[in-house]
Amino acid sequence: MARIDGAAFATFILMVIVLMVDGSTTSGLGIGLGPVCTQVVGAKDGDTCFAVEQTFNLTSDFFTSINPNLNCTALFIGQWLCISGIGN
């Protein structure tokens, strides 16, 4: 009797944990929270935001919106620059 109850309880707890993990995974995908980047390039020597915008045909507004925390005066080689995605 006690063993059956224990097993049932354990199963119940397992299901609750699975549901909680599932729920947090789903809500963790958060829609509309900041920009989404779908493609990045590494900055090359001498790259500027303007050069990258020209290369990938992006408007400065769009580039800024998908790279919200980028400081264009302090690019470093290999820095990930977002070139495709959904801006704010």
Ligand SMILES: *[C@@H]1O[C@H](CO)[C@@H](O)[C@H](O)[C@H]1NC(C)=O
């Ligand atoms: C950039 O956009 C212009 C105007 O829409 C177009 O004529 C040109 O072919 C594009 N260049 C590239 C590399 O996509």
Ligand SMILES: *[C@@H]1O[C@H](CO)[C@@H](O)[C@H](O)[C@H]1NC(C)=O
């Ligand atoms: C960007 O970087 C430059 C050089 O490090 C710095 O002087 C400037 O304050 C930075 N700007 C922002 C907005 O962080």
